[in-house]
Structure formats: structure tokens, C-alpha cells
Amino acid sequence: MGAAALALAALAGLGFTRALSTTSAQDTKTGGLASAPPAAPAPAPAADKDADPRRLIPFGVLAPVAAPPGTLRIAAFNVENLFDDKDDPALSGEQDDKTMTKPAEHREAIAKAIRAVNADVVGLQEVESLDALKWFVENHLKDAGYTHIASIDSGDGRGIECSIISKFPIGDTEVWPLLPLGGNHPPRWGNEENREAGKPILFRRSPMRGTITVPAAEVAKRLEAAGQKGAKAEDFKVTLFVVHQKSGGPGGYWRERESAKTTELYGEFANKNPGQPVIILGDMNTQPGSKPIETYLQAGLKDLFDDRVQGNPEWITHASGRVIDFVIGNDEAAKRLVKESRFILGLPQRPRGSDWRTTPAPAGYGSDHLPVVVDLKLGS
Numbered sequence: 220m221g222a223a224a225l226a227l228a229a230l231a232g233l234g235f236t237r238a239l240s241t242t243s244a245q246d247t248k249t250g251g252l253a254s255a256p257p258a259a260p261a262p263a264p265a266a267d268k269d270a271d272p273r274r275l276i277p278f279g280v281l282a283p284v285a286a287p288p289g290t291l292r293i294a295a296f297n298v299e300n301l302f303d304d305k306d307d308p309a310l311s312g313e314q315d316d317k318t319m320t321k322p323a324e325h326r327e328a329i330a331k332a333i334r335a336v337n338a339d340v341v342g343l344q345e346v347e348s349l350d351a352l353k354w355f356v357e358n359h360l361k362d363a364g365y366t367h368i369a370s371i372d373s374g375d376g377r378g379i380e381c382s383i384i385s386k387f388p389i390g391d392t393e394v395w396p397l398l399p400l401g402g403n404h405p406p407r408w409g410n411e412e413n414r415e416a417g418k419p420i421l422f423r424r425s426p427m428r429g430t431i432t433v434p435a436a437e438v439a440k441r442l443e444a445a446g447q448k449g450a451k452a453e454d455f456k457v458t459l460f461v462v463h464q465k466s467g468g469p470g471g472y473w474r475e476r477e478s479a480k481t482t483e484l485y486g487e488f489a490n491k492n493p494g495q496p497v498i499i500l501g502d503m504n505t506q507p508g509s510k511p512i513e514t515y516l517q518a519g520l521k522d523l524f525d526d527r528v529q530g531n532p533e534w535i536t537h538a539s540g541r542v543i544d545f546v547i548g549n550d551e552a553a554k555r556l557v558k559e560s561r562f563i564l565g566l567p568q569r570p571r572g573s574d575w576r577t578t579p580a581p582a583g584y585g586s587d588h589l590p591v592v593v594d595l596k597l598g599s
Contacts, residue, residue, distance in 0.1 A: 221404070222538035223423055230491070239596060243400045249551075250435050252486070255445075256380075265409065266304075269382045270538055271585050274570075275567055275581070275583075276565035276566060276567055277532060277535075277538075277540075277565075277568055277571055277591060278533075278535035278536070278537075278538070278540070278563070279532070279535065279536075279562070279563040279564050279565030279566065279589045280533050280562045280563065280564060280565055280566065281565055283335045283336055283337070283562065283564055283592075284560050284561075284562045285560070286337065286560060286591075286594050287379075287445070287557055287560055288441065288444040288445035288446070288518060288562075289441050289442050289444060289445025289447060289596060289597055289598055290441070290445075290557055290594040290595060290596055290597060291339050291340070291418040291431075291433060291441075291455065291457065291594065291595050291597055292336070292337065292338040292339050292361075292592065292593070292594050293338055293339065293340045293342070293457070293459070293500070293546070293592070293593055293594075293595065294333075294336050294340070294341045294342070294343075294501075294590045294591060294592045294593075295342045295461070295500035295501050295544055295545070295546055295590070295591045296329075296332070296333070296336075296341055296342075296343055296344070296424070296586070296588065296589075296590040297322075297343070297344040297345050297463070297501070297502040297544065297584070297586060297587075297588035298321075298329050298343055298344070298345055298346065298586050298588075299325075299345055299585070299586035299587055299588065300319060300321055300345050300347075300379070301321050301326070301329070301343070301346045301347060301351060301352070301355060302319040302320050302347040302351060302378075303320065303321075303343060303347060303348075303350065303351035303354045303355070304354075305350070305351075306334060307322045317542060319347075324441070324582075324584075325416055325580070325584060325586075326355060326358070326359055326585075327356075327359060327486070327585075328566070328567075328583050328584055328585030328586075329359070329585035329586060330355075330359035330360050330363075331353065331583075331585075332364070332564060332566055332585055332590055333360060333590070334360070334387060335564060336564055336590050336592055337429075338544065338590075338592060339385065339386045339387065339433075340384075340385045340386070340387070340457075340459065340506065341365075341383070341384050341385075342374065342381065342382075342383055342459050342461035342500050342501055343370075343381065343383070343384065343461070343588075344381055344382075344463040344501050345463065346370050346379060346380055346381070346459065347371070347378055347379060347380075347381045348370060348378065348380065348381040348412070349368070349369075349370040349371070349382075351370075352368050352370045352382050352384070353368065356368060356384060358495075360384070364378075364386045364548050365384040365385065366386065366388060367383075367384070367385040367386070367387060367388050367389045368382065368383065368384050368385070368389070369382060369383045369385075369389045369392045369427070369429050369479040370382035370383075370427075371392060371393075371394045371427055372394070372396060373394055373396050373422070373423075373424050373425040373427065374397045374421070374422060374423055374425055375423050375424045375464075376397025376423065376500075379424065379463070380394075380424070380425075380427070381394075381424070381425075381426060381427040381461035381462065381463055381501065382427065382461070383429045383459060383461060385431055387431050387432060387433050387434070387437070388431070388432050388574065389429045389431055390429070390430050390432060391428065391429065391430040391458070392427065392428060392429045393427070393428045394425040394427050394428075395422055395425045395480075395484065396422060396425045396594070397421045397422060397423070397425075398421060398422045398425065398480065399419050399420070399421055400419075400420045400421060400422060400473075400476035400477060400479070400480045401420065401476055401479075401480075402419075402420050402476065403417055403419055403420065403470075404417060404418050404419075404420055404473075405420060405472065406415050407431055407469075408469045408470075409468060409469035411469075412598070413469075415422075416540070419473075420473060420476050420597060422477065422480065423465070424463045424588075425565060426460045426462045426463075426466070426481050426499075426501075427460070427461045428458065428459065428460050428461075428484070428488065429458070429459055429461070430456055430457070430458045430550065431456065431457050431458075431459065432455070432456050432461075433454065433455040433456075434454055434456055435453050435454050435455075436452075438452040438453065438454070438455050438597050439452035441592075442595055442597060442598050444597070447598055448480070450574070450598060450599075451599070454490045455597050456494070456495055456496075457496040457498065457552070458492070458496070458497045458499070459497075459498050459499075459500060460481060460484070460485060460497070460498070460499070460500070461500060461501050462477075462481060462499060462500070462501040462502070462503065463501055463502045463504075463507065464477045464478070464501075464502065464503050464504045464511065465477060465504060467504075470504070471509075471510070471511075473510050474503070474504060474505050474511040475507070476512065477511070477513055477589075478503075478510075478511035478512070478514040478515060479544045481499060481515075482514055482515055482520075483494055483516045484547060485497060485499060485520070485549075486518065487519070489549060494551060495551060496522075496549065496551040496552040496555060496595065497544060497548065497552060498547065498548045498549075498551045498552050498593075499515065499520065499545075499547045499548075499552070500546045500547065500591070501544065502543060502544050503543055503544065503546070504543055504544050505523070505543060506541055506542055506543060507525075507527070507542055512545070515547050516547075519549070519550070520547050520548065520549055521547065521549075521550070521553040522545060522546075522547055522553075522563060523546045523547065523548050523552070523553065523556055523561070523593050524542075524545070524546065524591070525544065526558075533562075533565075534563065535563070535589075536563055536588060536589050536591055537585075537587060537588055537589070538568045538569065538575075538587040538588075540571075543561075543588075544588055544589070544591045545591070546593050552595060555595040555596040555597075556593060556594070556595060556596075557593075557595070559592040560592075560593075560594045561589065561592065561593050561594070562592050563589050563591050563592070564589055564590045564592065565589060566583070566584070566585060566586065566589055566590075567581045567582065567583035567584050568584065568587065569581060569584075575587065
């Protein structure tokens, strides 16, 4: 497939045209994720035959991969400041949200990406509130099947929190706002004074836990579609810890404590619910091999993208060219993972090297993070 056709297919996958394609065989050979055979592309204009699709979509795959039969699809997606059009009187000064409403075209691009991914469950980050999430779903995803939503105040000063939208019931939700993480803030934040110096280190963006229940009838339906007619089907439960760890280079010490406490909370839950799949997912604001990620792995959890290919743009999760969004699972989740259908969906981004503060977002832009997607087998 030519480069221009790939770019067209990528935009098609996000709903900008009617055509749809998958990643090419060449992408797969160079370490990309496996995909279904590509559909025949529409002919590209001759003048555009050498266009670089990575100019429009620098990272992630250029079109979504279909979910295999008999699976549950789960995604993580930082939707970058999903604020509604209501002024929150609790926020003022530098945190005032009067001008923070996410532009309509960006909201629509986020919704198109969510539709393209077609996950059963999406763990979201940077959502203003439950009301903002309801507003977004009602206006942009009304017919997409996300009839169950959860979002709880996380204790963040900007008013952002972690959330879940799901096609199946969400239960046992919990957050831990301002939970002490141990230790006090150091005097310096990089080259500057630390405004939190000497104060106890707390969760400021608490994780949110939620358990998704897929009814037995739906499990049976999906297993039958996978050729497992008559297979024993029971309610399938998976628990998510949706996380959004502290950002900023100097915040490493904070992220380390967040990972340690999240791991502790996971352990407490897992001890009470043996054999249940558990996934910790979201914007970790740190990269593979860092101490926060190693904290999860040393607890016996598994990075479900641990075979990512360094330097391959298909594995990148953020506009900065970094891998900072993760899906991490326990043994029960990892053994159900379908490796071949994992992907990170590419979205239009500003030109590489540009300043997001001064460079307008391109058409189709929704977030500086990309959806990270996995499928879990429902059968035993």
C-alpha cells in the first residue's frame, strides 16, 4: 500500500472518510502489530503518491485492528482536559476552568477515536467530572453503547479525575483522594523551589478502581461467535485501576510513591479476589524501565506491551515520542491476552518539534495521548 493511501486509511479509521484499511504487511514485518489482511485502497492522486503518512499521524498504527471473536476489548486513553462548558465555582485563580471547555472539534475527534477502537471498556484520564463525562457521552457517543459510566473526584487541584465508560455494568468503584504516600516533598522541583516542600506526599490524582461484569449470556454469545458453541459461560469480571500519575521530569519521586501505593492497593484487592483478572492502566507519565514501572513488575504484574519494539513509531503512545501510557495486568489478565490484536491507535498531531503552546492543533486532533488497546479472551 502506498504512503498516501495509508494516510487516507488512517483518517478513514477515525471517521474522516468512508474508506477503511489496516496496517500494511510491511509495517508488520518491521516489528509492528499483526493485523487483518488489508482492504484494497482507493487510488491516491498522482501528485500525492509520495506523501508521508507519518506527517499527519506520527505515532501508533494507521488504522484500528478488529477485536478477535470471544474477547473483551479494553482501552486506556488520556483525553487531554475534557472539561465541559459549565464554570465550576470551586475552581478559581490559576485553576479557573471558565476558558477550559474542550473545543467541540477536539471532542468529536476523541469520540471518533473511541468509536474506531470500539473497546467494550475505556479507562479515561483528564476528565473534569462525572457531569462532564455524561455531557460528553450524551453529545458525542450516545449511540456507541457506553451505557455505564463512572467518574469520582480524585483530589486534583485542577479538577481532573480518572473515569470509566463501559458497555457493561461497573461496580465496586473507589478512589483514594489525598491518601498519604509516605515521606515529604523535597525542597527543589528541578531547578526551582518546590511549592510543596516539606509537606506530606499525597495522591493528588487518585487512581479509580472499578469492576466490570460481562453477563453470562453475553459471554456465551461471544464464545459461540468464536466457535465455542455450548462452552460453559459464567459472568466474566475484570477489575481496572485507572491511573494518572504525576507529570513533569522532577516529579519522579512522586511517581515512585504513587506506583508503590497503587501496587499496595492492588495487592489488597487481589488477596480478597483470587483468580480475578486485574488491570492497571493509564497515563503513567514515565517510561519503560523506570523505577515506577519496575515497582509494578516487581510485584508480579506484567506490562502487556513488554515486547514493544524500541524506535518503532507504532509503539509510541504520546505526541512527544515517548511511551508513557501503559496497560499492566496480573497473571490472570496476562494469560488471557491476545497479543496479535494489541495496538496503539495513531491520531493526528502537531508537527514534530513544534511548541503545543503556540502551534495550532491540526484537523482531526483530539489529544496528545493515543488510545492503547488490548483484548482478553473470555473463555477458560
